[in-house]
Amino acid sequence: MANLIRQGRTRAQESSSAIERMYITMRHLFNRGFYKPMGVSGDTLREALLILRPEIYGSIAEEKVELNGLLYVIDRLPYGIEECQYINLTSEEGYKNSHFKAIVPPKRRRNCYRIDEEQMNIEITRGRSEIYDILTHLTFLFIESHKIMNRVVINEQGNVTRDWQKLEKAVLSKKDLTKAEREVALTHTANILGRTFEEVSSVYSSFSCLENKERFLHIIYWLGKLAIEESIEDNKRIVTFSPVLRERLGHHIHGEIWANTIKNKLEKLDLLERPIHIISANMHSVMNTLYVPIALKTELKNKKTFDVYESLSDKVNDRLRAKVQKIALQQGMTYIEDQSGANINVQIFDTSKYNNGQFKEFISDVEDKNKPVIIVMDYAFGEQAYETMDELLKPYFNKQKTKTHIDVKSISIMGKAGILEGGKGDIMIPSAHVFEGTADNYPFKNELKKEELEGNGIEIYDGAMITVLGTSLQNRDILKFFHDSTWNVIGLEMEGAHYQKAIQSASKLRSSISPKVKVRYAYYASDNPLETGSTLASGGLGTTGVKPTYLITEKIIEQIFKER
Numbered sequence: 001m002a003n004l005i006r007q008g009r010t011r012a013q014e015s016s017s018a019i020e021r022m023y024i025t026m027r028h029l030f031n032r033g034f035y036k037p038m039g040v041s042g043d044t045l046r047e048a049l050l051i052l053r054p055e056i057y058g059s060i061a062e063e064k065v066e067l068n069g070l071l072y073v074i075d076r077l078p079y080g081i082e083e084c085q086y087i088n089l090t091s092e093e094g095y096k097n098s099h100f101k102a103i104v105p106p107k108r109r110r111n112c113y114r115i116d117e118e119q120m121n122i123e124i125t126r127g128r129s130e131i132y133d134i135l136t137h138l139t140f141l142f143i144e145s146h147k148i149m150n151r152v153v154i155n156e157q158g159n160v161t162r163d164w165q166k167l168e169k170a171v172l173s174k175k176d177l178t179k180a181e182r183e184v185a186l187t188h189t190a191n192i193l194g195r196t197f198e199e200v201s202s203v204y205s206s207f208s209c210l211e212n213k214e215r216f217l218h219i220i221y222w223l224g225k226l227a228i229e230e231s232i233e234d235n236k237r238i239v240t241f242s243p244v245l246r247e248r249l250g251h252h253i254h255g256e257i258w259a260n261t262i263k264n265k266l267e268k269l270d271l272l273e274r275p276i277h278i279i280s281a282n283m284h285s286v287m288n289t290l291y292v293p294i295a296l297k298t299e300l301k302n303k304k305t306f307d308v309y310e311s312l313s314d315k316v317n318d319r320l321r322a323k324v325q326k327i328a329l330q331q332g333m334t335y336i337e338d339q340s341g342a343n344i345n346v347q348i349f350d351t352s353k354y355n356n357g358q359f360k361e362f363i364s365d366v367e368d369k370n371k372p373v374i375i376v377m378d379y380a381f382g383e384q385a386y387e388t389m390d391e392l393l394k395p396y397f398n399k400q401k402t403k404t405h406i407d408v409k410s411i412s413i414m415g416k417a418g419i420l421e422g423g424k425g426d427i428m429i430p431s432a433h434v435f436e437g438t439a440d441n442y443p444f445k446n447e448l449k450k451e452e453l454e455g456n457g458i459e460i461y462d463g464a465m466i467t468v469l470g471t472s473l474q475n476r477d478i479l480k481f482f483h484d485s486t487w488n489v490i491g492l493e494m495e496g497a498h499y500q501k502a503i504q505s506a507s508k509l510r511s512s513i514s515p516k517v518k519v520r521y522a523y524y525a526s527d528n529p530l531e532t533g534s535t536l537a538s539g540g541l542g543t544t545g546v547k548p549t550y551l552i553t554e555k556i557i558e559q560i561f562k563e564r
Contacts, residue, residue: 446520
């Protein structure tokens with residue numbers, strides 16, 4: 001038993017050390033300005049990732065190509081990146097005003113630009129966490145590409161297998177593939193990847209998109225092609241960091257513009273002196289919770305409220321969503337589409353104009369000038385949470401340089417997180433955030449209580465949560481150590497410690513906001529990375545996340561409206 005514990009601890013320590021090496025290396029490469037991922041300069045990143053073997057990257061350390069991990073990564077990188085030898089990470093440098101068309105990955109809000117056949121530019125506006133995220137995904141992608149190369153190149157002259165020749169013919173064909181031709185191509189691809197025909201057939205459609213129905217075949221071919229060119233012709237893929245990005249990083253440029261835009265809008269709406277409540281959440285749950293009972297009375301006659309919320313999450317129900325948004329805009333909501341580059345949109349709710357909803361009774365006896373103003377900010381990304389919250393909580397200086405302290409009464413953080421006990425859709429109520437890789441910990445009094453959310457058919461867990469450096473770097477050994485240790489960790493996410501650091505410094509040190517500010521944190525489980533087949537790479541929550549999302553949202557809004 002003692003040996004098993006020692007082995008577990010050793011593996012967790014090795015994994016933790018690998019993460020630390022990766023971050024030190026990524027910072028060094030960033031300062032250097034460029035590196036070759038599959039060259040000598042990329043050795044440490046590759047070795048550390050292979051030691052780590054994160055759960056999200058599945059079989060990265062095996063000979064066969066990892067399919068779920070590949071889909072996860074491709075969804076977070078720009079369309080066409082597999083074709084590019086040169087990948088340039090830039091700041092916001094004016095490309096949006098050029099002829100280049102912005103490419104936005106499906107699962108990450110970041111602007112990317114295909115400069116030419118060989119180069120892809122990726123704009124970094126969300127801080128170091130975004131750089132770490134991209135470099136980790138690229139390292140995985142290039143490791144997988146060399147697996148493909150190793151399975152198809154048969155000699156030093158660069159001769160390739162028949163399977164590769166057939167895949168190349170299918171990919172370079174100018175005409176649409178018939179079902180028979182596609183299945184032949186998938187058969188050869190399965191041999192190349194070390195996977196069964198059934199496995200490649202089942203993921204094929206997940207890669208398809210409007211631009212290219214055969215994208216799966218396309219990705220495998222181009223990953224292999226560039227890896228072959230690297231190996232045979234020494235044409236190395238190169239990642240560069242623009243001088244402007246290296247100069248600007250850490251200066252809160254985007255966060256400051258973003259926060260000032262919100263404060264300017266509050267001033268124009270004459271809301272700057274009102275009690276302010278900040279919520280970090282998605283752009284639909286607060287709006288729907290407040291206005292669905294007003295906008296969709298007919299639909300609610302025949303359905304339960306949660307069923308209507310579920311309907312609204314379906315992409316086909318644009319008309320219903322538009323109906324709710326129209327009422328919201330008429331009765332107190334103002335929408336700010338982000339133009340700063342922070343990629344965080346904002347909604348402002350003036351509850352003095354909220355007259356018909358289910359929460360109106362809580363503020364019916366409150367004077368308009370004392371009714372709460374709710375600011376909902378879309379999710380930040382990793383360290384960006386500190387930048388945005390830090391800037392938002394600072395006093396506001398108008399054009400006349402008059403200083404106004406914002407009367408922030410509460411800050412609520414709601415989001416998705418990985419759970420270490422339980423499953424998808426369960427709720428976590430943290431009592432502290434512990435920052436991974438450090439002894440930094442942020443205990444706080446959470447206004448949301450476990451017992452307040454119980455009794456709704458959803459499991460509720462409370463305890464400490466780990467704020468990780470990157471969700472894609474966690475493996476079973478580290479997670480098991482977190483779960484079994486005396487830290488009493490119930491889950492992992494990427495922003496909590498950063499938010500709390502900004503809140504504590506603003507309220508307890510800098511006196512930007514009241515030291516009595518109330519905080520609420522609640523997360524619903526998007527995955528359980530300790531369970532095989534339940535990681536983020538296994539797919540999204542679907543409708544499983546609807547009930548916990550709205551349960552948390554209702555409780556937050558109820559507390560805000562009752563606060564005096």
